[in-house]
Amino acid sequence: xxxxxxxxxxxxxxxxxxxxxxxxxxxxxxxxxxxxxxxxxxxxxxxxxxxxxxxxxxxxxxxxxxxxxxxxxxxxxxxxxxxxxxxxxxxxxxxxxxxxxxxxxxxxxxxxxxxxxxxxxxxxxxxxxxxxxxxxxxxxxxxxxxxxxxxxxxxxxxxxxxxxxxxxxxxxxxxxxxxxxxxxxxxxxxxxxxxxxxxxxxxxxxxxxxxxxxxxxxxxxxxxxxxxxxxxxxxxxxxxxxxxxxxxxxxxxxxxxxxxxxxxxxxxxxxxxxxxxxxxxxxxxxxxxxxxxxxxxxxxxxxxxxxxxxxxxxxxxxxxxxxxxxxxxxxxxxxxxxxxxxxxxxxxxxxxxxxxxxxxxxxxx
Numbered sequence: 001x002x003x004x005x006x007x008x009x010x011x012x013x014x015x016x017x018x019x020x021x022x023x024x025x026x027x028x029x030x031x032x033x034x035x036x037x038x039x040x041x042x043x044x045x046x047x048x049x050x051x052x053x054x055x056x057x058x059x060x061x062x063x064x065x066x067x068x069x070x071x072x073x074x075x076x077x078x079x080x081x082x083x084x085x086x087x088x089x090x091x092x093x094x095x096x097x098x099x100x101x102x103x104x105x106x107x108x109x110x111x112x113x114x115x116x117x118x119x120x121x122x123x124x125x126x127x128x129x130x131x132x133x134x135x136x137x138x139x140x141x142x143x144x145x146x147x148x149x150x151x152x153x154x155x156x157x158x159x160x161x162x163x164x165x166x167x168x169x170x171x172x173x174x175x176x177x178x179x180x181x182x183x184x185x186x187x188x189x190x191x192x193x194x195x196x197x198x199x200x201x202x203x204x205x206x207x208x209x210x211x212x213x214x215x216x217x218x219x220x221x222x223x224x225x226x227x228x229x230x231x232x233x234x235x236x237x238x239x240x241x242x243x244x245x246x247x248x249x250x251x252x253x254x255x256x257x258x259x260x261x262x263x264x265x266x267x268x269x270x271x272x273x274x275x276x277x278x279x280x281x282x283x284x285x286x287x288x289x290x291x292x293x294x295x296x297x298x299x300x301x302x303x304x305x306x307x308x309x310x311x312x313x314x315x316x317x318x319x320x321x322x323x324x325x326x327x328x329x330x331x332x333x334x335x336x337x338x339x340x341x342x343x344x345x346x347x348x349x350x351x352x353x354x355x356x357x358x359x360x361x362x363x364x365x
Contacts, residue, residue, distance in 0.1 A: 010044045010121075012076045012086075015110065017041075017068040019061050020363060022332040028057065028144040029171065029202075035332060036061035039360055040068050040109040042117060044081055050117025051358065054109040055277045055304065060102055067094065067106035076110070083114040087283040100255025104280040111281025112307070116355040125340075126356040130286070130314040137312040139305070139323045139348040140167035140198065146174065153183055156325060157190050164345030167196035167223070167320060172213065173204030181216050188220040196320075200226035203253070207236045214244040224249040224271050232259070237268035249273055251288075252302040256280070260288045264295045271319055275302040276311060289315035306330065306341045306358060309348040321348050329358065336361040 020037040027033045038054040038061050054064045075093035076086055090110060094103040119129035141160025145153055153170065160168050170187055172180045188197055199222045205213060210228045217225075224247045229236045231253035241248060251273030254260050260279075263269040272292040276285045289299050289311075298319035301308035305321055305328045312318040323343050329335050336359045340352035350357070 009080060010046045010048065011078050012081050013043050013045045014077060015040060015042050015068055015073055017065045017109070018363065019065055020334065020360075021061075022334055024332070025326040029146045032057045032144075035327070037334060037360075038064045038068065038105075038109055040113050042076075042081065042110060042113040044117070048081075048117055048121060050081070050113040050115070050120065050355070051360065052109040052111065052113030052116060052281075053277070053358075053360075054105040056105070060105070063102050064105045064109065067097065067102060068109060072106060072110055081114050081117050083111055083118060083281075083283050086114055087111050087281060091280070100259070100278075100280075104255050104284075105277055108277045108279065108281035108284075111283050112276070112356070115282045116358075120355040123354050125310075125350070125352045125354065127310050127313050127350050127352070130282070130311075132313055133316065134313055134318065136347045136349045137309065137318045138167065138320045139165065139309075139343045139346055140169055140196065140320045141165040141325065142169040142322045143325045144171065144327070145325075146171035146202075150183060150186060154186060154190065157187050160323075160325075161190065163343075165323070166191070166194070166346050167198070169198035169200055169226070169322070171202065172199045172217070173201040177213055177216060180213065184217055184220050184222075193221075196223040197221065198223050198226060198249070201228045203227045203230050205229060207239060210236075210240050211243050214240070214246060218244060218246060222246050226250070226273070227253065234263060234266045234268055237263075238266060241268055247271055249300065251275070252278065254279070257284050257287050257291070261291055264291055264297060269297060272297050272299045273302045274299065276304055276307055278302075282311065285311060286315070289317075293317050303327070304329075305343065305348065306335075306339045307356065309341045309343070310350045310352070310356060312348065313350055323348070334360055 040052045090107045097103040226249040247270035249271035293316035298317040300319040308321045340357040
């Protein structure tokens with residue numbers, strides 16, 4: 001049912017979507033050479049425009065664009081541009097495609113645009129529109145670096161430290177566990193005993209491999225182990241939690257609020273890592289943060305530093321935001337001007353104009 005219109009109330013007039021393929025400075029593990037953005041603009045009858053985006057490093061950008069352009073308008077046009085109710089409408093409308101995956105990314109791009117529109121209409125930044133809780137949030141240097149040689153890894157980590165980071169995340173999950181042990185030992189040496197060292201297995205292990213690996217890696221005092229197991233295998237995570245004292249960080253591959261609730265209820269999500277696009281936008285991201293807060297679990301948003309920083313300034317329990325090596329929207333050349341989000345000396349801040357501050361560069365000719 002459409003939201004009733006009041007006199008003078010603005011309504012959604014239309015949506016547009018286009019794909020931008022952004023080359024990475026260096027291919028990520030597994031041969032990922034580009035990040036693909038689906039830029040979405042929501043316009044209103046009174047001429048206001050909000051901008052959102054979806055993101056995928058591999059596949060699905062074309063499908064997301066089609067969902068936004070072809071299927072989302074029927075659930076939105078003629079209705080008030082209120083993010084929460086419209087997210088509910090869109091989720092119901094896209095239910096045949098699924099509750100996560102492509103449907104979540106399409107809904108997420110629209111939802112981000114609606115939050116941008118809402119903040120711009122109020123003449124406020126996104127942070128102030130949601131509700132600022134802090135002026136800065138800790139950031140950590142992060143590399144997609146399992147394929148790096150040891151000296152390349154050392155050089156990358158030295159760069160993070162030189163930039164002021166006292167927290168660093170590295171990849172593990174090598175075919176040879178001794179390779180992981182050598183690399184983690186070297187990074188711990190670079191950081192010193194007081195630095196935060198996070199390790200990320202990207203779901204590469206099964207339970208026996210994870211138990212063996214953590215038995216060897218615990219001596220280096222990991223701040224967390226990220227995605228040690230398939231994201232949906234909560235029983236295996238629970239068993240690993242019984243075998244290892246290292247906190248488990250999961251979330252980039254949990255695609256719905258219900259999936260996060262199940263992981264939190266099972267006690268296997270010690271640090272929640274929602275990705276604002278993959279979870280379906282800012283609206284469900286904030287719901288996940290509220291669920292995490294109710295269970296005393298901090299939130300460390302996954303990737304997307306220009307947006308994640310702004311959300312990290314607003315959630316009740318903010319752990320850290322991810323400063324991905326040469327993988328931000330700015331570093332990839334996606335932005336026409338600085339966003340107002342910055343990371344300095346290991347801390348992230350946001351001083352944007354109205355909206356989320358992300359002004360995307362025109363498509364190249």
